[in-house]
Amino acid sequence: MRIKSMITTVTAVTALLTLATACGGGGNPAIGGIGGDSVAGGTGHANGVGDGGPDEGTLENPTKNGGVNGNAPKDGTAFQKLPKAGTIAAAARFVNGHTKCTEITTTKDGYEYWDEDAKYDGKYSVTERGSCDRGDTRIFMIKDPKVFQAAFKAEVDAKEGKGNPNSGIVVGQDFTVGSTRSTAMAALLKPQAGLLMLNCHPDFKPPSGFRKEPALVKGCVLTDYYKD
DSSP states (O other), X not given: OOSSSTTOOTTXXXXXXXXXXXXXXXXXXXXXXXXXXXETTTEEESOOOSOSSTTOOBSSOTTGGGOTTTTOOTTOOTTTTSOOXXXXXXXXXXHHTTSOOSEEEOSSTTOTTHHHHTTSSGGGTEEEEEEETTSSOEEEEESOHHXXXXXXXXXXXXXXXXXXXXXOEEEOSSEEEEOSOHHHHHHHTSTTTOOEEEEOOTTOOOOTTSOEEEOSSTTOEEESOOOO
């Protein structure tokens, strides 16, 4: 998802959530290693420890407070087992645990794709969006994942079969990430990240051995296969 068009027309898409360059830290770092410190202008920096909110977990105990995967039943669906952040701060910490996102900006200043991403609003059930490190990776918080998936599918359908059939957008339960870096995409889909790609392309046929799980909307699937 080059997330110039959130729909990842792969080539441009390089990586919605490149979760995989992890940051480390001692003690009890919050998800991804980013702390709860914040500064004026809607940015938060990554160095703290502890939780950033009541819905967040920690790297050592991701289910604390019902955080990442905290409410997922053992026999739940693929979607129910996806990470859940609760807040954009937690989502940024999560992303930073796999790829660089040491600072999150939620205002126009420092958000390179602010105007382009403006269309991803209530119609997509997006409640908040932020840009990592004033760069190409962006995080979108989702209120109703089914509404988001339906809107994403409509965007794919509007292309009438064009575009990369092996691409989509990487999702958690309540957040999604877009980037123009392909390395991000691949990192995101690694098992340790726990995220999957929402693919709604009618010609998508992953090779054997890759996942193809039901999404919340008919015509879309959740998969760990991606090819730029």
